Amino acid sequence: MTANAAHEGKISMLRTRAVFGLGMAVALLTTTAPLAFAQNLADAQVLRIGNGSEPQTLDPQISENTQDSHIERDLYEGLVVIDKDGKVAPGQAESWTLSPDGLTYTFKLRAGLKWSDGTPLTADDFVYSWQRSVDPATGSKYSFLFYPIKNAEDIANAKNKDIKSLGVRAVDPQTFEVTLKAPTGYFLKLIGHARFLPVNKAAITKFGPQFTRPGNLVTNGAFMLKEWTPQSRIVAVKNPNYWDAANVKLSEVDYYPIENQNEELKRYRAGELDVTNEVPSDQVDFIRKDLPGELKIVPYLGSYYMGFNLEKPPFKDNLKLRQALSMVIDREAIVSKITKTGEQPAYSWVPPGIAGYQSQFVDWKDMPMPERIAKAKELYKEAGYGPDKPLNLEIMYNTSENHKKIMIAIAAMMKQALGVNVTLVNQEFKVFLETRKEKKATQLFRAGWIADYADPNTFAELLQSDAGLNDMGYNNPEYDKLVKTAALTVDPEKRALMLADAEKLVVHDLPMMPIYDYVNKRLVKPYVQGFDLNILGYFYSKNVSIAKH
């Protein structure tokens, strides 16, 4: 199987709400004909972008957060990249093949690859980096992403002390070979994750924990680190040694860690930022009116949901009650009146939009609200509750104004339709996580999940009975079996069908109720060209240019 025969179809669900004027049309054209429009480019090719909070680290193997990964995808480049359509595309590897048994991937690196210091980059660098990821001494939280690779799990668990036994090897300087534990249908999508980016061994050996500092950091991406002032800004400049440097138009990218969305908006309006990280939802009406065409909304592979604690009453063994509660939530009202930035009402566990996968919806998805409420009332009664014996329910969420608004709406909808008496309890985030995990004090709780890679498996895994994040306590052996078998299936169509069967079980059993699917929302100045967000929220500054303005 070659790169170009990769098994993704076109993302049909990719919706871009914002209407873009000439700027975006030019952007589209420049990506295909970079030179023809060169005269339209501004003199200063600098992108100033809001990046949420201060990155935890720029060491791709240690990083955990999206703000780190955004910068890392500009500084480093992996074997493959996930392009703007969410598809796997060649990165440092120009092509790859998979052995007929589905166990061995062979990646052919591009000729003449170099690190930012000019030294050659070879297959050995990937061997070193991936070994470093699973090495327990590195302390990488995300080493579990490497588990499909042969021996990775045992090495990460320190059961196998021989790091060199990891299933990766350099056949020759330009050929990198990966041996898997078992066939893994989503492997190529997985290695598009920032944890699979290569690091420079010489720099790490020389500088130790200080290797990510400006001046020390050696990277292989389109940009290289120039300045890092914690809590203020990170400046990256164009890397002349990058293989595609001729097509990189930006000379500099500045990342600003701004946590407060209102302050970020102000800096954007004052012309100090070209792209924001977020958009405050209470300002959306103002933005739509006063900054028309600058709001960019793209579906984001993530789900906002409410989990039922299935290990305690009232939800234990009471499917009808769970159904009744889920049916009375008017998701359209929540997204149109509260979140307001194009979020999609959710009726499935896996958000729609993954290429080659059909999300499975609850069967009452298209039922009108009054009918749904009537049906819910019946179910509520059958579950043993009614006007004389109302359900007393506690909803728990982590402290945040936005969550609070949604929880109040949910409580009101339950009260109005079924007469449920709801108490709202909020806890500080880390306390909340702990409470949720214990499964003792919770009944109905808020949760969210963002995909690690563009494949339904990243959602399916979470509901397995032994999954660390299954705070609902969902335990369905049939489901576990389907997800496990699917993971070992190479044929993409068969695999998708199996995962869809698994999802059917979820929407039937309702261990949680989906509320809405996330979107990525940013403000983008009209003169910024080629700033594309894919379904995972990835962008690559190498495709961006600044038009004259």
Next chain:
Amino acid sequence: MLSFVAKRLLGAVPTLFVIITIAFFMIRLAPGGPFDSERAVPPEIQENLNRVYHLDQPLVGQYWLYLKSVLGGNFGPSFSYKDYSVTELIWSGFPVSMELGLTAVFLAVLIGGSLGALAALKQNRSADYTIMTAAMTGITIPNFVMAPLLTLVLGVYLRVLPVGGWGDGHELKYKILPVVALALPQIAYVSRLTRGSMIEVLRSNFIRTARAKGLSEWLTVTRHAARAAFLPVVSYLGPACAGIITGSVVIEQIFSIPGIGRYFIQGALNRDYTLVMGVVIFYGVLIIVFNLIVDVLYGVLDPKLAHR
């Protein structure tokens, strides 16, 4: 004087020890840990992380380990900003906060002090009323209202000053708004304090003596009255300085300034044990030092207080 300072510093050691001990165990009492997130990790990886960061040892053992490393001047690596040590973070943030804070305090003393003195000298006349009304307004408008207002008008609408950021740390234009926002309530407060004590001092016997012996009004006020009238201001400024320098959290957040203030909050929310401990100890030392400075200044300003 020297022995006084030495004695005070020696007395600070047990204080700091108590601060460290209480803070260490309190932050550990909080549920959740530095590696918790919405994405739970497999237990074996959690164990591995704990091992790498020495969190797998018994709490008392960790406490001794921490005390030892603090005595060696090492606050350990930060859990949430993994590329930096806590010492580095504090030293990168503190100069920024100090520059902002000291400028604001300096302005507060200079402007607030002068306005307060002026109001006292013109007591119950229109200048007095104007200054005190302005001061009252300054105190009652919190800086999380004043700062966004300033940025909206001067940054977004007029575009004369940047809304936020710190540039490369040497550009004046980034510093004006935060300093003003930080200084305004202090100016207001100091002017009220100065006015109050100045009015009292102006009625005292030694001022009457000064006037009686024919000293000019200017000399009476600047050389004699101001010195005494400043005592309450100085005692206010000691703890206020430490607070302004380390605790201008709101201002730093609003203007995206890379100071030390936000580490207090983020450290605690992230359960970044080492960072929280680092800033708590640092803040403790700072308060002790500023209180000492205030006591020394008292001796200079007020001859009645002789230190043994």
